[in-house]
Amino acid sequence: xxxxxxxxxxxxxxxxxxxxxxxxxxxxxxxxxxxxxxxxxxxxxxxxxxxxxxxxxxxxxxxxxxxxxxxxxxxxxxxxxxxxxxxxxxxxxxxxxxxxxxxxxxxxxxxxxxxxxxxxxxxxxxxxxxxxxxxxxxxxxxxxxxxxxxxxxxxxxxxxxxxxxxxxxxxxxxxxxxxxxxxxxxxxxxxxxxxxxxxxxxxxxxxxxxxxxxxxxxxxxxxxxxxxxxxxxxxxxxxxxxxxxxxxxxxxxxxxxxxxxxxxxxx
Numbered sequence: 679x680x681x682x683x684x685x686x687x688x689x690x691x692x693x694x695x696x697x698x699x700x701x702x703x704x705x706x707x708x709x710x711x712x713x714x715x716x717x718x719x720x721x722x723x724x725x726x727x728x729x730x731x732x733x734x735x736x737x738x739x740x741x742x743x744x745x746x747x748x749x750x751x752x753x754x755x756x757x758x759x760x761x762x763x764x765x766x767x768x769x770x771x772x773x774x775x776x777x778x779x780x781x782x783x784x785x786x787x788x789x790x791x792x793x794x795x796x797x798x799x800x801x802x803x804x805x806x807x808x809x810x811x812x813x814x815x816x817x818x819x820x821x822x823x824x825x826x827x828x829x830x831x832x833x834x835x836x837x838x839x840x841x842x843x844x845x846x847x848x849x850x851x852x853x854x855x856x857x858x859x860x861x862x863x864x865x866x867x868x869x870x871x872x873x874x875x876x877x878x879x880x881x882x883x884x885x886x887x888x889x890x891x892x893x894x895x896x897x898x899x900x901x902x903x904x905x906x907x908x909x910x911x912x913x914x915x916x917x918x919x920x921x922x923x924x925x926x927x928x929x930x931x932x933x934x935x936x937x938x939x940x941x942x943x944x945x
Contacts, residue, residue: 697735850891
């Protein structure tokens with residue numbers, strides 16, 4: 679068994695995993711010159727693959743250049759193929775390893791995997807740098823940390839109230855405005871201007887603005903109106919109607935029976 683050959687086989691970029699397993703078994707049987715001649719039955723036993731699969735994987739390894747037939751045969755029947763392990767690009771494993779050796783200066787000198795830190799500097803830093811993107815520099819925020827509540831300007835700021843005239847009864851006006859708010863119909867700036875104009879016209883017509891506002895507030899009206907004129911009663915009171923009926927009856931008896939009959943009936 680060659681540990682060097684097995685290590686080489688495990689590092690090879692074989693496309694099929696089953697073929698790589700066959701290569702590892704071949705490497706396990708290789709001598710110091712990377713020569714091996716395991717039988718097909720032995721490879722089947724080691725890989726748990728059937729004969730057809732083993733033969734297919736051997737063909738794959740030959741075509742990929744990982745093994746080559748030395749044209750030599752071994753075994754009692756002289757039918758076991760002798761293979762040489764090789765790298766596809768560099769030829770046999772021993773020659774490739776010799777050409778790539780760093781001792782003769784022909785092979786590449788790869789740096790070690792871990793970085794080399796200066797002797798006087800700590801390898802582990804307790805300071806963590808800021809997380810940045812690709813080529814960008816994140817500047818620290820100048821705002822203090824913690825929960826910050828930023829007051830936002832209202833989308834619809836309240837409109838300025840119109841200038842009320844001097845003759846406006848403020849107590850009645852404020853009561854009317856408060857009633858509109860409680861009713862869920864607060865007045866806009868335009869609505870207040872129109873209400874003031876209506877009250878001004880009613881005032882010029884001789885109406886009392888204070889009573890108009892108070893009446894709208896009491897009745898929960900959203901507008902102001904002039905008071906309606908008092909209507910005359912459409913019929914007489916019951917006592918007036920009885921007196922009228924008595925006079926009409928007396929006049930009817932006088933016309934029918936004369937004064938004598940009236941005295942007889944009345945007497």
